[in-house]
Amino acid sequence: MKNSELYKGSLITIILKLLNEHDKMYGYEITKRVKEITKGELQITEGALYPSLHKLQAQGFLDVEVVNIGKRQRKYYELTEEGTRETIKKLAELEHYIKTMRALVNPKFRMA
Amino acid sequence: MKNSELYKGSLITIILKLLNEHDKMYGYEITKRVKEITKGELQITEGALYPSLHKLQAQGFLDVEVVNIGKRQRKYYELTEEGTRETIKKLAELEHYIKTMRALVNPKFRMA
């Protein structure tokens, strides 16, 4: 928590990239992984995560596999081919966003 | 137009930084300047800009001076002292955001 508003709009990119790296992950795992990688800086809330996963699935970017761990269930998400293409697109957008913001914020930095 | 969702949450930072650099600007000027600096990449809409300026003013970060140009009016905005402190804070948040996103997106990059 205490995430700056800048993270708004970044969640989809984060989810896609993690799935691109790890092949298969379940929701709760994603929140833990993000917290760990960012040293606690970024906490993904469940209220944001689950709807996003459902949306990505509905868009055809993710496939789901439900696995039972004892009596509890996990939903493993995995990128589809289209999801991989979307990931690449989102990562390019992130790089572009950073470049644009640098141009705006650092006067010495000019857009190509 | 066609701004990626990543820009959501960045508008306040952009406005503050431009005012920090230029001392005094009016709304329409800000939209033009942003479009110019980003080579047309980022178009700030009036529906987003004006409410944001009003909010920053209400928060005590901006002072306004109304100037008549012929029969038309301009509202020049200027950072208050508190606004300058807020700008510094927002710029630090941006740097931190970029670092965090790099850590998430580039596995070779680790958080300090």
Place this chain on the structure above:
DNA sequence: AATCTATACATAATAAATTTATGTATTATA
């Protein structure tokens, strides 16, 4: 002269993303 574009402000309705709150249930730990 008439029309279009740019300048300059503004707000209202809608949409989208996220936070906060709440709910259910299992499993591990103190």
Place this chain on the structure above:
DNA sequence: TATAATACATAAATTTATTATGTATAGATT
């Protein structure tokens, strides 16, 4: 046996921005 962690989920409220609309002046084009 109580608490924390795991694991899913949704609903209400909030925030931010988009799209649409409105008013009006000034400059440029036909």
